[in-house]
Amino acid sequence: MSKFLYRHRFYISRRIVQILILTAYFGANAYGWKIVAGNLSSSVLFGFIPLSDPFATLQMFFAGAVIATDILVGALVVFLVYSVIGGRFFCSWVCPVNIVTETAAALRRKLDFEEKEHALTFSRNIRYWVIAITLGLSLIFSLAAFEMISPIGIAHRGVIFGFGFGWLFLVAIFLFDLFSQQYGWCGHICPLGGFNALIGKYSLIKVVHDKEKCLDSLACFKVCPEVEVLNMVGKYSAPVTAAGCIKCGRCLEVCDNDAFHISVVSLAEQLKER
Numbered sequence: 001m002s003k004f005l006y007r008h009r010f011y012i013s014r015r016i017v018q019i020l021i022l023t024a025y026f027g028a029n030a031y032g033w034k035i036v037a038g039n040l041s042s043s044v045l046f047g048f049i050p051l052s053d054p055f056a057t058l059q060m061f062f063a064g065a066v067i068a069t070d071i072l073v074g075a076l077v078v079f080l081v082y083s084v085i086g087g088r089f090f091c092s093w094v095c096p097v098n099i100v101t102e103t104a105a106a107l108r109r110k111l112d113f114e115e116k117e118h119a120l121t122f123s124r125n126i127r128y129w130v131i132a133i134t135l136g137l138s139l140i141f142s143l144a145a146f147e148m149i150s151p152i153g154i155a156h157r158g159v160i161f162g163f164g165f166g167w168l169f170l171v172a173i174f175l176f177d178l179f180s181q182q183y184g185w186c187g188h189i190c191p192l193g194g195f196n197a198l199i200g201k202y203s204l205i206k207v208v209h210d211k212e213k214c215l216d217s218l219a220c221f222k223v224c225p226e227v228e229v230l231n232m233v234g235k236y237s238a239p240v241t242a243a244g245c246i247k248c249g250r251c252l253e254v255c256d257n258d259a260f261h262i263s264v265v266s267l268a269e270q271l272k273e274r
């Protein structure tokens with residue numbers, strides 16, 4: 001494998017997976033393919049496995065909707081998958097908005113905005129407040145509040161049915177991330193990312209840091225979209241147990257001495273680390 005491919009192995013794999021998933025949805029709509037049909041809130045895999053977004057399902061519950069059995073089963077299936085591999089796996093391997101926000105972050109690094117005046121700092125916990133507000137609004141207005149404005153849904157529908165004015169929302173997120181704070185939307189505000197992080201908090205698949213191999217270059221800090229999860233880097237060997245890790249693999253790619261790997265980490269080991 002060439003050095004370039006090795007340095008971008010996760011990035012390239014993730015983009016391929018994201019594009020294949022979008023293509024499968026597009027093919028279901030345009031040509032009746034039976035790989036995965038529906039949308040990112042509610043789909044059917046291979047024509048018979050229901051998949052429902054647990055956060056969208058919870059919003060429907062708060063809105064007072066009668067939730068069909070296949071939606072409930074689909075939410076349970078997704079919940080179990082996220083519990084094992086990590087809920088934010090969705091962010092880096094599936095969500096189309098991730099392509100927009102990672103592009104903004106890369107441009108931001110290239111333009112050196114972190115070092116200059118375009119650096120705000122606002123709390124990553126805002127997203128958990130947005131979850132509470134979303135559920136409150138769903139209850140009050142009897143509708144799935146975030147689904148009405150979700151950029152994830154807009155991006156997904158845009159690829160499948162055409163964008164209309166939805167692309168303006170994505171441009172707004174791109175500019176917000178570029179000029180406010182690195183990963184301002186995904187790392188601080190998006191309630192779906194926050195909700196999936198909570199589901200996958202004790203997932204078994206973890207990135208693991210090896211202190212013995214760490215060169216203290218801090219290259220991982222420059223690229224990690226959830227940099228606080230790397231609090232052990234250079235200090236001690238440990239799995240990344242913080243819920244925010246999106247399993248993007250960027251830390252593995254940029255480390256010159258392979259001080260990170262991905263491994264199964266039991267619940268007992270995780271609790272020891274916390």
Ligand code: SF4
Nearest residue numbers: 091095097186190193
């Ligand atoms: S944080 Fe939200 S918008 Fe960003 S990648 Fe995750 S689900 Fe998509």
Ligand code: SF4
Nearest residue numbers: 224245246248249251
């Ligand atoms: S710790 Fe590594 S895999 Fe997790 S979000 Fe940061 S760069 Fe991505």
